[in-house]
Amino acid sequence: MRLSTKGRYGLKAMFELALHYGEGPIPLNNVAEEQKISENYLEQLVATLKKNGLLESVRGAQGGYYLAKSPSEITVGNILRVLEGNMAPADCVIDSDDTNCERAEYCVTKLVWTKIRDSINDVVDSITLQDMVDEHNTIMAKKSLI
DSSP, X not given: OXXXXXXXXXXXXXXXXXXXTXXXXXOHHHHHHHHTOOHHHHHHHXXXXXXXXXXXXXXXXXXEEEESSOGGGOBHHHHHHHHHOOOOSSGGGOTTOOOOOTTGGXXXXXXXXXXXXXXXXXXXXXXXXXXXXXXXXXXHHHHHHO
């Protein structure tokens, strides 16, 4: 499974905002510059993230975006599902899918897809933006010692 640029760039943007959590609204051009993302593309992503309750915004000269919740309350899974949709590797194992497969009762590959889906969900739901910020700070501290 491969994430699209929406998922990858959206996670980068949310990470950048998590780094500045509590500092007030961060202008989108700052996020775009720091994370090397097109500001125009980023505008589309933050609109979706805001609509789904992960971001808030302030208009005006001192405006920008900020996390709607603390970084410890937002998981990678929250972000990726908003931007990418369900993380299932096959249609037959999408939780909300009512697709009736005539082979479902004896399909061995469905078991594989289910295990992959569950493993992906377990990982992305176990990592918060705060975990990413903490890891970033550890890396930066080690880098400053070199």
